[in-house]
Amino acid sequence: xxxxxxxxxxxxxxxxELPTAQREVFERHLSLCPPCVAYVESYRTTIQAxxxxxxxxxxxxxxxxxxxxxxAILASRSRGENS
Amino acid sequence: xxxxxxxxxxxxxxxxxxxxxxAMMARLRGRDPAAFEELVRRHGGAMLAVARRLLRxxxxxxxxxxxxxxxxxxxxxxxxxxxQLSTWLHRIAVNAALxxxxxxxxxxxxxxxPLLPQFLEDGHQMQPARAWGQSAEEVLDREETRRTVRxxxxxxxxxxRIVLQLRDIExxxxxxxxxxxxxxxxxxxxxxxxxxxALRTRLDQLFSTGAL
Ligand SMILES: [Zn+2]
Numbered sequence: 001x002x003x004x005x006x007x008x009x010x011x012x013x014x015x016x017e018l019p020t021a022q023r024e025v026f027e028r029h030l031s032l033c034p035p036c037v038a039y040v041e042s043y044r045t046t047i048q049a050x051x052x053x054x055x056x057x058x059x060x061x062x063x064x065x066x067x068x069x070x071x072a073i074l075a076s077r078s079r080g081e082n083s
Numbered sequence: 084x085x086x087x088x089x090x091x092x093x094x095x096x097x098x099x100x101x102x103x104x105x106a107m108m109a110r111l112r113g114r115d116p117a118a119f120e121e122l123v124r125r126h127g128g129a130m131l132a133v134a135r136r137l138l139r140x141x142x143x144x145x146x147x148x149x150x151x152x153x154x155x156x157x158x159x160x161x162x163x164x165x166x167q168l169s170t171w172l173h174r175i176a177v178n179a180a181l182x183x184x185x186x187x188x189x190x191x192x193x194x195x196x197p198l199l200p201q202f203l204e205d206g207h208q209m210q211p212a213r214a215w216g217q218s219a220e221e222v223l224d225r226e227e228t229r230r231t232v233r234x235x236x237x238x239x240x241x242x243x244r245i246v247l248q249l250r251d252i253e254x255x256x257x258x259x260x261x262x263x264x265x266x267x268x269x270x271x272x273x274x275x276x277x278x279x280x281a282l283r284t285r286l287d288q289l290f291s292t293g294a295l
Pocket of ligand 1: 035
């Protein structure tokens with residue numbers, strides 16, 4: 001397996017979806033290739049970084065809903081019922 | 084801090100309580116206006132957060148949440164209770180945000196190729212990756228850095244950004260993402276992989292220098 005092929009199988013590998021035989025070949029390459037180990041690690045970190053990037057109050061599930069938006073939603077509902 | 088404030092009319096019972104959800108849905112089906120207001124107050128903030136993540140514009144996000152609640156009322160009779168209420172509402176919010184995105188004027192999308200790794204003829208990495216040596220938690224513990232990374236995500240070509248966000252941030256499955264975007268599952272996988280690699284290229288400066 002070449003580095004190029006390692007990159008091709010990377011998404012399946014990190015998702016734990018690579019069949020055993022392929023995973024063994026993949027990991028054999030990693031045991032011999034520090035740059036690919038570095039890449040695999042940074043790929044995983046990238047996925048975590050994407051999630052972490054939105055760890056701010058305005059993106060949080062407990063973000064408060066502004067009162068004017070509540071009123072707008074309730075108003076559009078009564079319009080919908082009257083039409 | 085204003086965002087820590089308890090929202091008005093906060094739920095008295097745990098939001099994950101199935102019987103509470105069932106009772107809420109029954110009241111909604113009965114067109115109980117108080118139940119609708121309760122739903123908006125209890126779940127609207129989470130839906131607004133989804134729309135903000137995907138639309139990255141406050142006015143558009145609020146419009147999407149309004150659209151989403153119109154959809155909720157239309158779909159309330161079809162809610163079977165096999166999904167958790169919060170999951171169901173999350174999907175409706177994602178859908179409303181995607182509809183808003185489709186209404187934006189289309190721009191010619193830049194190619195993602197310059198951000199993808201390159202290889203030598205023998206299959207080796209052209210620019211061998213170096214270990215980052217820092218975790219996402221370490222690097223993204225500053226608000227300013229998180230904003231920078233959000234900016235980097237924003238700057239991905241749109242069709243890649245959306246797939247990355249739906250899969251890695253909204254945590255939708257490949258099948259759900261494919262259905263929402265009317266793409267094949269294999270196309271979703273290819274786009275996700277390229278989007279991650281492109282973002283990884285942008286993050287490389289941030290993580291390998293440790294600066295910023
Ligand atoms: Zn390699």
